[in-house]
Amino acid sequence: MKFLIMGCGRVGSGLARSLADEGHDVTIMDVRQDAFRRLTARFRGNAIIGDGLDSATLQRAGIENADVFVSVTQGDNRNLMAAQVAKHIFKVPRVIARVYDDSRADVFRELGLQTLSSPRFVTSLMRDMIFDESGDTPEDG
């Protein structure tokens, strides 16, 4: 499987490292060179400096052959725009956008885009931990 990840923050870099460790073909993009410090020296994927909103950069990163595109920059709108370009222009089979604003995530989910709303996800996990009667956190249990 070929993965293309936009945004080399904590989530993007972590995802890239774990997928590459499993032997997948991974390319990660970021506009800032120093973002790649989060990748370890043994990272076996490709790291490309460039703007994922620029189609030429996406092509250079191999989007035409990608099976999965994930956008996890700090900007909701950038993530949503890039994910839609991947899905509708480059026809990537599986596309996921991380979105902080729940309501915005809903709008685009209704439009058929896979979105992960991280505050909602964390809230739900937090509630599970708070109300878990055994007193154990889900990780412990």
Add this chain to the structure above:
Amino acid sequence: MYVIVAGGGRVGFGLSQALLANGDEVLCIEKDAQRCAIVAEDLGSASYQGDCCEVSVLEDAGTGRADVFVAVTGDDADNLIACQVAKARFRVPRTVARINDPRNREIFSVLGVDATVNSTDVIMSQIVQEMPSRPLTQVLSLTGTGRELCQVEVTPDSPLLGQEIRLLALPGDSEIILIVEPDQTVRTQVNGLQLEAGQVVLAITREEQEPALREALTGVAPE
């Protein structure tokens, strides 16, 4: 007509003023509190501070009854998402987005934005359209300056062919400001370019320098 203008920068502010003067109902949404305060001094209750991509902000703005939603921030992704939320969630019949990168035009169209406006394109295409095949034409008289904007097509007979623009000995204070290449590429950074036959040159000059400028660029002495 109720028009929501997303973005209170120079374009959004000016557009809101023009629409209000035209008798339309307008709400200009600006994210930045400081900028919004400036806009509000003039627009009053026709301004609103908030993020134009947030559903709750658009709800408060009455987007459901808007006839047109115009997104004119300086960020293409913001403009796209604002228009999409307005259309998908609030069924606004017409969405218009400003695009800053002309290459995004097709993407916006595929993703359902009804119309896009690219300011660079608008200016350039108007200029190119105005270009007849005459050796030197005045495009615009620059009122009060004694100078004019003119355009010339460079011919193979120009004595200056192959020379760098910034080194050209042009008559008086004539200056080349824009070049349209034979393939219609428009170049605004002209200093490092070389003068070539087939280029259309836009220059600032004075009326009395026109003949000399024409001769320099076409090799044809005026009658």
